[in-house]
Amino acid sequence: MVNSFIAVSISLFVLNNIVENVNGMKVAVYYEALCGDSVDFITHQLYPHFSELSDYIDLELIPYGKAVHNYNNGSYEFSCQHGPSECKGNKLQSCILAHNDDQLKQVQFVNCIMRRRSRSSSSTVKGCARQYHLDVENFDSCSKGSEGDRLLAGMGDKTLALDPSISFVPTIIFDGKYNEDVQNDSLVDFVAVVCSKIGGTKPSICENRHLPRRLWN
Ligand SMILES: *[C@@H]1O[C@H](CO)[C@@H](O)[C@H](O)[C@H]1NC(C)=O
Numbered sequence: 001m002v003n004s005f006i007a008v009s010i011s012l013f014v015l016n017n018i019v020e021n022v023n024g025m026k027v028a029v030y031y032e033a034l035c036g037d038s039v040d041f042i043t044h045q046l047y048p049h050f051s052e053l054s055d056y057i058d059l060e061l062i063p064y065g066k067a068v069h070n071y072n073n074g075s076y077e078f079s080c081q082h083g084p085s086e087c088k089g090n091k092l093q094s095c096i097l098a099h100n101d102d103q104l105k106q107v108q109f110v111n112c113i114m115r116r117r118s119r120s121s122s123s124t125v126k127g128c129a130r131q132y133h134l135d136v137e138n139f140d141s142c143s144k145g146s147e148g149d150r151l152l153a154g155m156g157d158k159t160l161a162l163d164p165s166i167s168f169v170p171t172i173i174f175d176g177k178y179n180e181d182v183q184n185d186s187l188v189d190f191v192a193v194v195c196s197k198i199g200g201t202k203p204s205i206c207e208n209r210h211l212p213r214r215l216w217n
């Protein structure tokens with residue numbers, strides 16, 4: 001009895017760890033709506049092979065970038081690197097992301113927006129959300145009301161908590177720790193960086209993928 005209880009406990013423990021490892025690599029992408037480098041990263045690095053890597057990644061998208069906010073007399077004020085329309089674009093994305101947690105759909109949605117010129121318009125954001133069947137029920141009330149401000153401020157609090165503080169947008173953080181090599185490599189070959197961090201059997205996209213040769217230094 002005791003032995004089989006221990007055996008069951010051990011195998012549950014092992015199973016739990018395996019389950020945790022799949023989908024356990026945390027990847028956080030700090031970006032902003034009107035930034036060319038964010039467009040490049042999302043459309044050329046994050047999006048193209050995300051469906052093949054999604055099972056190994058626990059993704060968080062944080063649209064805020066180099067901005068500041070403060071809470072003044074009952075409402076938030078934001079100031080963004082590329083002006084008020086960037087704040088608006090980040091807020092619109094935050095409203096959709098907060099109500100849709102399927103990370104593959106999130107990536108498809110953000111990729112759809114970042115390819116457009118009119119990235120800060122409600123109709124672009126709503127259209128991209130609809131195209132990938134994301135829930136838009138709360139979108140109008142969120143983006144026009146205080147919820148959107150609160151969500152954007154939350155993205156800001158996460159961004160401003162980065163240590164070291166954000167210097168390049170986008171910033172890509174694996175498992176909560178900034179690393180300059182990983183950051184630089186991610187901008188050049190995100191797939192290779194993810195592949196290098198997958199333990200055990202890797203998906204076929206990882207075959208013959210090597211980290212970018214270091215041209216810097
Ligand atoms: C705060 O906002 C209220 C309502 O908009 C306004 O009446 C009041 O004068 C404001 N107070 C300050 C200190 O700005």
Ligand SMILES: *[C@@H]1O[C@H](CO)[C@@H](O)[C@H](O)[C@H]1NC(C)=O
Pocket residue numbers: 180181184216217
């Ligand atoms: C990362 O890239 C930046 C900008 O190109 C460069 O200045 C820096 O030296 C690089 N860091 C490393 C560790 O290679």
